[in-house]
Amino acid sequence: MAKKDKKAEKAAKPSDPAAMNRRQQMVETYRMTKRVDPVIGWLLLGSFLLAGLVGGYLIYLIPPQGTFGLVMAVISGILLGLLAAMIIFGRRAQKAAYRQMEGQLGxxxxxxxxxxxxxxxxxxxxxxxxxxxxxxxxxxxxxxxxxxxxxxxxxxxxxxxxxxxxxxxxxxxxxxxxxxxxxxxxxxxxxxxxxxxxxxxxxxxxxxxxxxxxxxxxxxxxxxxxxxxxxxxxxxxxxxxxxxx
Structure with a gap:
């Protein structure tokens, strides 16, 4: 029964991207990109860590330092890491979409x-x-x-x-x-x-x-x-x- 319920739940999910919410669209876009670009997950992780660590460290060097500076550095690092990952994701996803379409009629x-x-x-x-x-x-x-x-x-x-x-x-x-x-x-x-x-x-x-x-x-x-x-x-x-x- 549990397996049937899961299958029914999957079937009930909207297949039309226009009917999906923003989170579902992002997940579906990631799945599509991963099929064409298998290393996309590692690239996103690497860009998040690199941008987050470098950006957070640079923010920490700006006075005042101490506990407040550390908190601001962590928050800024996370935000910069997410921004870098989203930029990389957007570019790779667009390239993957074009690669899937090339050679197709229309x-x-x-x-x-x-x-x-x-x-x-x-x-x-x-x-x-x-x-x-x-x-x-x-x-x-x-x-x-x-x-x-x-x-x-x-x-x-x-x-x-x-x-x-x-x-x-x-x-x-x-x-x-x-x-x-x-x-x-x-x-x-x-x-x-x-x-x-x-x-x-x-x-x-x-x-x-x-x-x-x-x-x-x-x-x-x-x-x-x-x-x-x-x-x-x-x-x-x-x-x-x-x-x-």
Missing amino acids: AGARALTMLRRGWKIEEMVGFNKQQDMVHRVVGPPGIVLVGEGNPQRLKQLLAGERRKHERVLDGVPVHEVMVGDGDGQVPLPRLVKHVRKLGRNVKPAEITDILHRLKALDSQRPKVPMPHGPMPTSMKGMRQNLRGR
Whole structure:
């Protein structure tokens, strides 16, 4: 009976990261990271001890010393150690998530969800029978068309999407980005940073108007479901925990 109760309890736990609380999201993110990065536990422990000891010692050297100075050094050491461990954890978890997504269909779209507020992502606004796809990002740079798939086929697909968007968005900059490791492509781990660095050509008030004008274009497209391959189960939690780091 006890074993059955435990199994039922596990089954009752929310599997959707959006339904998890902050602690559950952190635990799930750690589990995901450990599968890809087995030494993450030792790295976190080492960074906590090193930053805590060094930081605590430096704080202890600041007068006044004695019992009060020792207490302040211990508290400061713990806080500095936790801060260092969280920074290391955030970076390693993000790298692990990208490593899990690389090579999967739709990985670029999932990576783009790490963008902050103020960005609107539409998955698979363009596609072909070979499963090459184009995603659209609307944000400060204007329109960013992100292509995934064969580079040669993507050039034609991106060019077609550019023409469609320029017809309904006269004067709005349209950028083209191809995800990959080849020449002229952007590696998946650098995709979000690359998109953010495309500049600020559109004011926040103009983005609402752009989205409204895009509705007419999108209404003419066939609805195709986004392929759901294996992906980090805690990606939604990571967006909340690691956004902006």
